[in-house]
Amino acid sequence: MSLVFGPEIPDDKPQTHALVIGVGDYPHLLGGKLCKPSNETFGLRRLDSPPLSAIEFANWLRKLTNKRAPVGTIDVLLSPGEFRDPAGGVSDVETASMGNIRRAFKRWSDRAGTNPDNIAIFYFCGHGFEKGVTILLPADFADPDEANIGINMIDLEKSWLCNLKECSARTQVYLIDACRETPVDLLKENFSPTALISSKKLQEPRRNAPILFAANSGTKAHAAAGQVSYFTRALLDCFSKLGAAGQNNGVWEITTDSLGAAMRYRMAAMKVEGLPPFSCDVFNKSSLGKATVLHTMAGPAYAVAEIDCAPSEALSLASFSIQDSNGSHFQRSPLAEVWSVEVPAGSYDIRASFGGRYKDALCSGQLVHPPVTPCTLDAIP
């Protein structure tokens, strides 16, 4: 077992159960801690970011608040298998090998299946690619002792579909921080990836079960060296600030739908020099008829105000400022691009001055709502 969190809520109460996997060290790939090097590495290398990202996400999950389904368990598998808790304590967890992941997946599925109102969260960060289906790679991928390369490959879609049938939890969220490219060398291989769980059932029950991918089909996911990945960073931003659907009795709620919408926005808005634009691909199944609340925010929700001018030529002359009723104030000097500023959701006065070329513009009492609210100020000569 690799439970890093388990407050032992009675089984009859709905809970949120998470399985978090971060695979950075691939012993049989380039740069891995070679127990047995593989001849076929398909150009893949050891990664730094996944364990960091997984640990960051697992630690944030402890803060997840949901009265309807509080956090029940957080199971973590890593490669290398060293977990660091928020207090800095270090503990060993199970290595994210195929066998361990399969067993952990079954345990997680069983736990989550004890109550239909449970919420199951699956997070994976590591290597992945795509060949008709999304394939995730556990730590022992390309083990030269394993003749069938597909044994140590995870068939995500089949695992997802089988778990929808096997696990009674009506809400299941899958967060996949992995590439979805198809290396040409791998195409030459004839293999079938392996599902983490099997099912003898045929019926596909109703579920809210989105899959959020860190990359579009055929493209790469990214991380800066030694840093939490961009997808996981966006995920944490959305869970903690930007992902709210709206307020319910004064509390900001993040739902299965609003998380997807916020992630799509957040990822598309991220820009890193030298890298292609990011995107979050949301593969959705939402057949319960309405979204499920995943998390309620303790404080205010945040939103991005996207401040622009019409005509857009005036942007390069515009000095912007945004101010709330308490006097909190942000400003930006002239720049030929839209100003995206993250602020607590609420009411703002937004100003623009154009150095005399256009009349100063004011948008008073502009409401800013998550995840993004555009505001265009008219520049009148």
Place this chain on the structure above:
Amino acid sequence: MSQIQTRFAYGAGDSENALIPLEVFNAKSETVYRDSVRMGSAVLKRDFDPGTYLVRATLPSGEVLSKTVEVKADRSVEVLLRPRRQSPRENLGWAYYLQSSVTRPLELMVDRQLPQVRFWQHNTSGWTEMILRPDSKRLGNSTYVNFDASLGDTQPGVRLLVELQSHGDWRRWELGQFWVQVEAEGFSRMMAVPPAPTIGILVVDAEPHPKDSATFRIVAASGDPTTQALLGYLSSGDFESARNVGTDWYKHVQETLKSKIDDPGMAAIAGYLLLEVGDAGQLDDWTRTLARGTPWLPDGPIIRAAQLLAGPDPEPKDVADWMLEAVRRGLPMFTQGLRLLYDGLGNLKDYFAANPEPEWADRAKSVAEQVEFLRPYCASAIWQSPFTCFSATHPEDPQLAGTSVRPVPSIRSRAVGSAPAKLWEDVNGSLNALSEALNTFNWGECNRICDGLIAYVGASKDPFPEKPARQILNMLRRKRRFNRMRTVAEALLRHGQRSPQIRRQLGQALIELKEYPGAEEVLTGILNDSSLTSYAGEAAEATGLLGRVYKQRYCEAEKPSKEDLLRAIKLYFDVYHTNPEGYLWHGINTVALLARARKDHVAVAGYPSLEDIAQSIDSFLNRMEVLWYWDRATAVENAVALHNWQGAYDHLLYYAADSTVDAFECGSLLRQLVQVWQLSMQENPGRFLLPTLQGALLAREGGRIILNQDEVRQVSGRSEEATRDFDKRFGTERYQPLRWYKTALARCRAGVRVKSAKGEVLGSGCLVRASDFFPQRSAEEILLLTSDSVWQPGSRLDRVELEAAGEKYSVTGEVWSVTEVGVTLTALGSLPGVEICPVGPPAAPFDRSKLQRLCVIDSAGDSVQLQECAWVDASGDVLRYRAPFDRPAPGTPVFDPNYWSLIGITRRSSEATSEATSIEAITRATASAKP
């Protein structure tokens, strides 16, 4: 109290009618209003208290539009929703607001190419490239295409706009699935575009991706704006918006779907919406209507199967049948469908593997095969596209998305060079070789392979295995090689392979060869075989065939014996009543023969009335989830028995549209309707059913129709009349083999029989328009085009007789012999009202990697013979083809079967192949000739 009215800032054409989700938040960030509204303008359906509100809408493109407004007491306020990027044209609103199509230009690309665009259709005969008529920019009969590359001058990132506009009834041209192929910079992509009266296709730069990704994207608009918007939300994963819009929209369309499905694309989106984000429980029986009622749309069966899967206790057989039906129709038009199909088949495959039941074995095998078939399409799929899109240079050859194009491997590369008997040491290879020989009507090769088999089984110690033996006989039967079927079956039996199926196949071959005593002996032998207890189904089949022996005897005899009729009825009914639902074909034969007995005043006692049996069969058919083509054939006859002409025609359309129905089966149903039911062209329902079935037969591989000149006139007239009457009765919106056949008959009327003055037949030819060959001549003037082996200038032309459509013509005009291409053109003057053979649109160029087909109309004999042929080669000015039956006479015109445009004139025919001069070569030669 006050109201809020929204207005879209820019003109967006039809797209303004799209429903989009709109929310209003108060100053406390509480949602006070949520509804779907028309994008163009809307008055929100509630009164607002004075205060500050944020009005926010999300476009399907992903763009969020918002505006804060101050609402004052008793005042209405207008909110202008302004997207950041404005469409350069109103009618491109779909591309800028309803899809995330236009992003940013591809800065890295130095040499952006103007994309090459091709159009494809997938229907009963597989993939066909649709050729754009260069003179009229017309695709098919009524769809006009406009290419506009000028947008890119003002809109960075936009490369090409293609607009398709269908005049008249747009559903007429949707004879299957429509696909567009775009090629540029070494990448090629195929995308499905569901038919609609207007379709927009935009080719834009792709987002900069790693260097091995395609440099462009295709986006398309098809269908009404709200369905486009919903598709945009669904494909981008914005299910909240999809749900907000879809819930209201579905309430509106639900009743329409229950009554009549006019717009299958819209119905499919409604299905996907409810399956993915709504309440699948709301999907009621209209999905069955969609699945059954739109035979060209693979998405219908997928939705039906997914609905069954989502319900309690799905029946694996039904789910599998719908999924397999979907694959049989082709690739889904919508990406949602491709995902559901692939996952659904995978689900079934695992289910069958985990729950092995003998009764599911065949389905399990088919399901596993189809998973493998779809795998490369899924690997090459562009999942972000709302419509199914994949990377491929040819639709049958999907390639990994992102990789550049590579040559299409030849599917005719299998060489058969082994000695005949030795060949069969590799059974699979020989089966493939036999299949190829049969598909290309290479009877010489077919005979060689069969002779090899006979030698092989004679030399073997063990009997030839049953499974490939059955396959071989089936293949021969499907191509109507009954003599070969007989000799092979006899050899197999002689050398120990005596399974009931092989014996039954011999019986069937003998029936087809009209050797009834022999057939009776073989079939009776099966029934008397005491070891047959484990083959209960075989006994029923053999009994049915024995019934057919007596049926044929009765129908074909000059003086029919009522004993034969009664015996046939008894044989069929005895099987039927043991398990009526399981032996429908025995039941329908009982019905047909009882009807015949009634007509011929033959007293029959001891059976239920034909109406009672027909009603039972009708209820069995109605209970079936999926009607396979053999059920459709039964349903056609049954509807005839119940005097339900519309039902008969409906079922026949499905039957004709089913690509798995072969020429043998079409011929069998035609024979049954003519011989047993005695339907005729003169009256209903024969005047609809017979020409439609003849058309379906001709469209099949190896199809042949023989008509005398009177019949050409009659059938042509009847067909025309039937088409008009059909339109009046049933509307014009459905798949119409009748219209295709009508065009074929028009070409028959332009066929010419060339005889010498002594009455000796010289050959065949056809009437053409002079201006198609000599542009300066009048369009009214008609020429005879034939091969110069039929005649050449210098002959005593005034003594040659020409007959076209039963009319005689004399030759008084000029004659040109175009010696370099071996044809003769003869001026016949102005002949108002005659049919001619058009020379356009040109056929798709010959491609060795595909099995291309063509049709010939030979008018040289006493009868006109239409044959569907295999196009086997083309080199220079010559094209070579193989006809399935008789060798076409010199001068026989060769047609592209898609449009019945003239593509060649037969020069000579040998045992193996026929050779024709291409029309392209002739027009090239005549262009420089002096007329």
